[in-house]
Amino acid sequence: MKAKRSGSVPLRVLCYLLLIVLAFICIVPFYNIFINATHQSSEITTSYQLLPGNYLAKNYETMLTYTSVWRAFANSLFIALCCTVLSAYFGALTAYGFAKYRFRFNRALFWVLLATMMLPAQLSLIGYFQLVDTLKLLDNHLALIFPSIANASAVFFIRQFIYTAVPDSLIESARLDGCGELRIFHRIVFPMITPAVFTQAIFIFVTSWNNFINPLILIFSPEKLTLPVVIQQMSGSYSSNYGVIYLGVAIAVLPIIIFAAIFLKKIVGGLTVGAVKE
Structure with missing residues (x-):
């Protein structure tokens, strides 16, 4: 039993590493959406943004204007x-x-x-x-x-x-x-x-x-x-105002993310329950 457990540890570590990489790949696009919504176009087009900017209020005001x-x-x-x-x-x-x-x-x-x-x-x-x-x-x-x-x-x-x-x-x-x-x-x-x-x-x-x-x-x-x-x-x-576009996308995506986060267990449970027939 000890040999089995020791042999399964590297496999578990590998699985967790793969899951972390997959989670990172899935999260990064959404992170970019929300971060870019706080920047102006010149910042978005010239460099990759990792931290929030100061243009969220300006982008929101521009979006509501039109x-x-x-x-x-x-x-x-x-x-x-x-x-x-x-x-x-x-x-x-x-x-x-x-x-x-x-x-x-x-x-x-x-x-x-x-x-x-x-x-x-x-x-x-x-x-x-x-x-x-x-x-x-x-x-x-x-x-x-x-x-x-x-x-x-x-x-x-x-x-x-x-x-x-x-x-x-x-x-x-x-x-x-x-x-x-x-x-x-x-x-x-x-x-x-x-x-x-x-x-x-x-x-x-x-x-x-x-x-x-x-x-x-x-x-x-x-x-x-x-x-x-x-x-x-x-x-x-606003083809030239990427901050406004990203803000609109963020508003559209946010409810789905919240909805999925709240009911994730029910989604998985509903997909698996009843899968095995007696």
Whole structure:
């Protein structure tokens, strides 16, 4: 046993060193964003900045003079929260139907659902634009929120979790006690699959928050634009003012970093729980 332990020490040290290097590689870009947001363009272009500068207030004042960044921030937050709630709930409900109901073409419909995950979203963009135009929803946040109701990846992930976490006998017992189907889902199934739903909600929120192409095409009014689109406009308007651009990127990145730091354990737990079948 002693020989085994002594032999495993160098391997552990090597693993920790590799993890430290990977963490450093991941952290440095974000560190640069926040540091450069406090400097002026001449400092950013002439040398690599390691310490905070004195131009944060000036960059912030310049950004607010020409850009409604906080309105865009609020728009992105509203859309991301709505997409997260709708996608997580209806994804869980659909996954429950696929996992626990035996109906004709169940497997075929599920394979069709999986096939939609393999198609790039850009392929359906023209058709969706025409549909939104027909429904008179152009330049409306609802055009960005409604598609979240049908999230194939959420359905797939939660369905696999339901197979391992929710026994059929529990559902049958609830039916024998007179529970309706929706009540079974809300009172019994949903609390049991919360880790999977919560994990998918995090990924859905990040995806919706970073969504760029759909708001760029479907939203026209300046007061309705989302944060990624506003930052892209800033990169065009302030192409020579890198400090302002970095500050806008920092504002967009900071909520995601805070969100991930707070719920990191839940993300990992949701991905691993139920991974091993009995």
